[in-house]
Amino acid sequence: MGLLNLFKKKPKIVDDLFGQLNYTTFKDSTKNFYNGRITIDSQLIEILLEADENGPDTKQKDFFKALRNTYTTFKNETLIPFLKLELHDWIEENQLKDFETEFKIDSIFLFRTEHSTVKWSLTLYSLKMDHYLTIAFNDLTPEGGIAIDG
Numbered sequence: 001m002g003l004l005n006l007f008k009k010k011p012k013i014v015d016d017l018f019g020q021l022n023y024t025t026f027k028d029s030t031k032n033f034y035n036g037r038i039t040i041d042s043q044l045i046e047i048l049l050e051a052d053e054n055g056p057d058t059k060q061k062d063f064f065k066a067l068r069n070t071y072t073t074f075k076n077e078t079l080i081p082f083l084k085l086e087l088h089d090w091i092e093e094n095q096l097k098d099f100e101t102e103f104k105i106d107s108i109f110l111f112r113t114e115h116s117t118v119k120w121s122l123t124l125y126s127l128k129m130d131h132y133l134t135i136a137f138n139d140l141t142p143e144g145g146i147a148i149d150g
Contacts, residue, residue: 059113
């Protein structure tokens, strides 16, 4: 990629679910993705979707709709217990006490849906720890631990 490509206007689409999305392309087209802004849990977040020039696929859209519609249940039954388990070894002042005041959703990244399950990641910003925490999921099940980036 040359320096002038940094200033090249990115193609955009308007998707029926995700709204306006910018399309970023690479020589290796398997790395191409869309990004935009969308609301979930009353928060405006970044959405990133691996996809080809035809835009997000039906499986990505169906998964996101289901996640958005059941986010409160997902948060209470999966996300918060997982965070409590993973963060239990942190020093006492970083223990999770009130998710709503301690975390903000930063982004959701939906990978290409080439398998029977949907692989995606959720990045949260911890106001208390001043770090970004990324959790990889296979459908609604966390895979492994938490990646922390400060």
